[in-house]
Amino acid sequence: MMAANAQEATRRRRTASIVNESISSMTLVAPVAALLGIFFVWPMADLLIRSLRTGGVRHIGNVFANYESLVHDPVLLLVLKNTVVIAFWSTLVTGILAIPVAYLLTRVSARVRAIVVACIAIPFLVSILIRLFSFTIILGSNGLINRLLNIVHIGRLSLIFNTTGTVIGMVNYLLPYMVLMVYSGMAGVDNSLMTAAKSLGASNWRAAQKVYLPLISATLVSTFLLVFVLGLGFFLTPAVLGGPTGTPAAVYIQAQINDYQWGTASAMGIVLLAVSLIGYVMVLRVSGLGAISSFAGGAASKGANSTTPLRKSWLSMALWFVTFLVLVILIVPLVVAVGASFSETQTIVFPPHGFTLRWYGEVFSDPIWKDAIEKSIGVAIGTGTLAAVLGLAFARFTLRRKTRASRTVLLVVAYCPLIVPLILLSIGNYDVQVKLGLIGSWWGLIFIHTVMAFPFAVAILFSGLGGVDQNLESAAWTLGASRLRAFWKVTARAAMPSIVGAWLISFLISWDEIVVALFQTGFHKTLPVVIYSYLQSGLRPTVAAVAAMLIGLTLVTSGAFALVRLAQSRWSHSEFAFNS
CATH class of the missing domain: 1.10.3720.10 (MetI-like)
Known part of the structure; x- marks a missing residue:
């Protein structure tokens, strides 16, 4: 009898523990589920429903009419083309600049690396609006760059309110993402593998081609994919620095909403979301979940670092030149914004006039x-x-x-x-x-x-x-x-x-x-x-x-x-x- 009572008491304690654990878990997750359900799932579902309605407000005729217009309307096709072209060029230019910097970070001392990373990360944390404001000063017809071009007798260039301005602004924003993500992958490469390949008679180029590049290929593919997907959804940069001839999808969606054209805007938005989802799935397949947030984390400790310093050569000088160029692109807009705030004139100028x-x-x-x-x-x-x-x-x-x-x-x-x-x-x-x-x-x-x-x-x-x-x-x-x-x-x-x-x-x-x-x-x-x-x-x-x-x-x-x-x-x- 006593044994039966003891077993019953044990069973009740286990049941009570399970119930308490369930209640505790529900208490933790219920507010999160409510927040995401109301302000994330509901809006996306509402957008999908609107995309299937004529004009976005009523069920009449073909529910896929808004999507068919994306294929047949030449204006909408041009918008989609602009979106892909801008994202492509932004990703390509960002990659050309970021990869040398990321490699350099794996070959310098910890102190130098910390300084360079700080100079890259801090501008990224500054409001994108502030950087766009600075680019209107730098890229304008009377801006800093065109004045320098006039001094060397090259002449003025059209650098703003067009696709060029949009790409420049997007590169400025995307550079920290790509530098830190690529560095994260490069720092995980065991440098002894390169040393072993060279000891077996491979040249520097062949060792890089056969050993180093295969080891970082997944990082490069996932990073380029991720940056390209980010570029597809840009709104603010093309809205400020772009022009009417190169309107991307996000800007077009906002214009359609202002004209109460919810159907077309919702359909284009769902297509943009679908492309983004495909891109992120490809990133996850290539590099896993950590690829999405690797720019915010550290790198592995096995990679090339200060124990194998970069010797002085044409390669090292080229790497430092590109790194200097990247830091100029990131830091100069901040300097321009601060300097312009002290000018005595009613117009925005840099260098400032007076104090x-x-x-x-x-x-x-x-x-x-x-x-x-x-x-x-x-x-x-x-x-x-x-x-x-x-x-x-x-x-x-x-x-x-x-x-x-x-x-x-x-x-x-x-x-x-x-x-x-x-x-x-x-x-x-x-x-x-x-x-x-x-x-x-x-x-x-x-x-x-x-x-x-x-x-x-x-x-x-x-x-x-x-x-x-x-x-x-x-x-x-x-x-x-x-x-x-x-x-x-x-x-x-x-x-x-x-x-x-x-x-x-x-x-x-x-x-x-x-x-x-x-x-x-x-x-x-x-x-x-x-x-x-x-x-x-x-x-x-x-x-x-x-x-x-x-x-x-x-x-x-x-x-x-x-x-x-x-x-x-x-x-x-x-x-x-x-x-x-």
């Missing part, structure tokens, strides 16, 4: 700028907090899955918002938020920005929580702590650098976001939308002052993030030493 801080004062006295800054800060803080909390819950839920396959599926779900071009997320959420009454509200923007920041938060927190010894939390349970208290006091505290890092990255994503905000804001605009409106209607010196302040904010935030990562690294090393 004044007048435009900084006008920014803080103008209610338009003040309201925009206030809204952007509030939305960014809300986004950072919500993304960090939900990312922490989802990362925790994912890590507790027992099989690698289930964890991989969950991470793929978390990364899904990265696949969708921003213009599609924008127009899809516009219709959803109209129905929910969230258009123009802070919460409407916070929810969508959280969807955008969620993949990055999950990536950071999954890595951070994965490095924490789960046995410490189990020990806290045995000492009487509740699950929530044990998690917060042990695991979350150990992963605090990752939590702060996820918050900072999410804050920056929201602070810099413009495409979604263009559709979601009414009279009370965010700071990027105000800057964009001035880029469209006419530049003012206050724009340069705001640009300079945003660059300063980015530098401060980047420094804070670097300190957080350093603290996380030291914690990991100290924990390893303690456990050893």
Whole structure:
């Protein structure tokens, strides 16, 4: 009898444990499912339904009429051609510049590599609007480049408001992606294999052709595919630097929405999404899930590095020349933006004429700028907090899955918002938020920005929580702590650098976001939308002052993030030493 009672008590405890585990899991994943379901799945489904309706609003006639127009309408065919051509040239030019830089990074000392990577990464974190603003100064008919060309008697070139301007702007944006992703693959190559090939009589070129290139081919293919897919969805760069003759799909979709042509816009958007999905699937097949986020991570330690330094030669000089050119492309726009903010003239010029801080004062006295800054800060803080909390819950839920396959599926779900071009997320959420009454509200923007920041938060927190010894939390349970208290006091505290890092990255994503905000804001605009409106209607010196302040904010935030990562690294090393 006593044995039967003991068995029954054990069974009840196991049942209670399973129920508690299920409730805990649902508590972690339910808010994430609600957010992605309402502000990601619903908008995409709504877009698909609209693409099957005549005019995007009613069921009449052939449901595939909008898609057939993409094939038969010469204007739409031209738009699709422009999209592919711009993405192709941007990817090709980016690759030609990025591959030498990535190789150089594998052959220099750790200190030099850190400096070069910082010079590449920091401009990437600066708002794309600020860089586009600078390119309007650099590439204009009286811009910096054309003035230099006049000095050497070459003559002026048409570098802006055409496909050339679009490609230049896109290359500036895509370079950090490709450099860091290719470097990640190259750094994983064991240099002893090249040494062995040379010791067997192979020349440098043959060793590279037969050994090195095959080892990095998967990285190159996946990187070019990923960058090309990113290039297909560009909206802001062609909208600011492009012209009417080279309109890509994203800009055309926005114009169609402004004319209430939802059917054609939705169909083109679904086609763009399908092409993007195919591209990402190909990337996953070639290099796996890590390829999508490898630009944000480190590289393997087996590759060529400072132990096999690059000797002085024509090759080394060519590599340093290309690296210098890439740094000029990335850094000069920031220098131009800051310098133009101190000019005394009413027009934007560089080099600046005179020196004044007048435009900084006008920014803080103008209610338009003040309201925009206030809204952007509030939305960014809300986004950072919500993304960090939900990312922490989802990362925790994912890590507790027992099989690698289930964890991989969950991470793929978390990364899904990265696949969708921003213009599609924008127009899809516009219709959803109209129905929910969230258009123009802070919460409407916070929810969508959280969807955008969620993949990055999950990536950071999954890595951070994965490095924490789960046995410490189990020990806290045995000492009487509740699950929530044990998690917060042990695991979350150990992963605090990752939590702060996820918050900072999410804050920056929201602070810099413009495409979604263009559709979601009414009279009370965010700071990027105000800057964009001035880029469209006419530049003012206050724009340069705001640009300079945003660059300063980015530098401060980047420094804070670097300190957080350093603290996380030291914690990991100290924990390893303690456990050893």
